[in-house]
Amino acid sequence: MRVAQSIEQKLTEALKPVRLVIEDDSARHAGHAGHPGAGHKGGESHFNLEIVSAAFAGQSRVARQRVVYDLLKEELAGPVHALSLKTATPEEAGL
Template identity: 60%
Template sequence: MTVAQTIEAKLRQGLAPESLTVIDESHRHVGHAGHRPGGESHFRVEIVSAQFAGKSRVERQRMIHALLAEELTGPIHALSLSTQTPDEKIP
């Protein structure tokens, strides 16, 4: 399983998102710290989940970081997050 697939599986299981997009942006960071040949180091996640309701931006990020704790200590060097509830979702 790739890192992107692991991220998607863990977030789907932990947050039951209405929508989830995991984008490997490693190619944009060639020559920067944490970049590895073959990518799978820098990711952007766009997620819409009802479980974010009533939570601040920081609380939402902490929820995701808790689910991805193992990956954040290893293969993930950078993680950019866009977190929304279904009510906040931009059409």
């Protein structure tokens, strides 16, 4: 399973998001620390995530990030070097 698919599956199952955007931003980080290099197929080392979920209600920004990091601990221990997170409740996102 590709990294983006694994991220999508885990976040969808745990958070039931009303919006989930997963952007592989690895190409912008070629040559930076943590990038797997030119010979690595598909990148999948740097991601931008937008997650809108009612599961975030009542949680601080830091608490929301901790939830996501915990859900993706396997990916963060392996191929994923960096995550950029935008988290919101449906009300905060205007949905």
